[in-house]
């Protein structure tokens with residue numbers, strides 16, 4: 001598959017966001033220009049989208065929706081979604097939570113902050129999880145926890161590798177301590193998958209923080225990060241509040257993570273598909289016999 | 298029955314006279330030997346770990362510890378662990394597995410420490426690793442929340458076979474302060490937030506998160522540390538009795554299911 005094709009899809013989808021005339025008028029600078037959150041460089045939106053939503057100045061890989069990510073990741077038409085109709089309840093009776101969810105469902109077309117399913121990448125079968133920061137900052141409540149857990153269990157049962165594209169603001173406050181428990185639940189499922197010999201690859205995207213960093217995102221056999229993205233446990237402002245000084249710009253970046261030994265590699269978006277397929281092949285028992293794991297990509 | 302609101306309980310568990318882990322350990326265990334260090338970076342004063350006898354049985358004890366005064370609090374970083382604290386906990390848990398000792402975790406922390414060094418040394422990874430490894434640790438694990446159960450920082454010692462809470466303890470996904478500043482952009486409204494979050498022992502029993510509520514001395518643990526310790530001791534004894542007679546498979550399956558079933562959703 002040619003990358004230009006992949007990103008033209010993204011581009012169409014992205015431009016399709018400009019829904020009505022009114023929005024166009026009031027949001028002209030925002031819609032036409034991209035301001036990089038890492039280096040503050042301003043670029044034309046068209047240029048930024050054409051190269052796959054990457055900052056032309058510093059190489060920061062901006063956020064993709066789950067649909068955009070799926071489009072540039074899985075083989076065309078290969079994705080079979082799991083649990084597409086799962087929605088959360090309001091277990092602690094949190095004021096305004098159901099309304100907020102309804103509005104987001106209408107706006108994003110998602111039911112919650114993650115999609116999971118089975119797919120192929122360069123023909124390699126895998127279980128795929130993709131989080132979407134457009135949905136409550138991809139916070140983890142019951143639905144995210146349950147879908148991720150089921151994805152691990154499916155991968156374990158079917159002896160498949162699992163790849164999860166993480167991004168999250170953390171555990172979902174609106175579901176209280178039940179959200180906290182999802183951290184334990186997903187990690188326990190990851191452990192069973194690991195103990196069965198399964199391969200788990202994490203791809204950390206912007207931003208991966210809080211309770212997701214402190215759970216399934218950090219326990220992959222192989223941890224990949226996109227360049228320059230934000231990855232950390234505590235929020236930047238929380239830390240700045242504690243230490244009473246401004247943190248350096250590269251704090252909690254993918255590069256920071258690599259330097260401190262918490263990521264295996266930083267991989268540019270356009271190389272991710274190939275990298276993931278290579279890694280899956282390297283872990284196949286039959287490739288040990290034939291020894292031609294990655295030669296025919 | 299305890300009719301205090303969550304915010305009244307928050308006052309109670311932050312009271313400087315509330316007994317700490319250092320008060321409880323000698324009341325609960327005999328011949329306690331503290332063991333130090335994570336063998337990777339250092340020794341975290343916010344997590345105390347060691348071995349001792351519980352009613353004649355060797356056990357491993359792992360606890361987050363708050364100080365009783367400023368000096369103790371400086372040494373224990375106000376009970377907020379760094380990654381090396383969680384890694385020390387994991388080292389001792391693995392040791393307990395090797396020597397087939399049950400693990401007793403005692404939790405009282407406002408949360409994992411948030412700072413530059415904590416990030417550099419992988420706070421997220423340290424917590425995540427504990428969640429993963431404790432889920433399959435081949436020995437019984439009993440966790441008691443004594444006071445504050447602050448988010449992932451508490452959960453890292455609370456992947457267990459049974460979770461009990463002292464009657465005034467709270468266990469939350471976010472600090473009430475943090476919740477207030479998100480909800481109303483005003484951290485000082487933490488008391489209101491506290492009551493919104495449904496974080497009391499009774500609330501969490503309803504959600505299937507807390508398995509047992511341990512009574513404190515009348516008016517709160519500060520009025521009777523010995524009485525409260527006795528109640529904790531009695532609970533641990535019963536819980537261990539329940540868990541020790543299970544086969545390893547049964548124990549691990551039930552631990553998996555304990556967390557597996559938590560979550561509220563519908564499928565359309």
Ligand SMILES: [Zn+2]
Nearest residue numbers: 036039055058
């Ligand atoms: Zn940039």
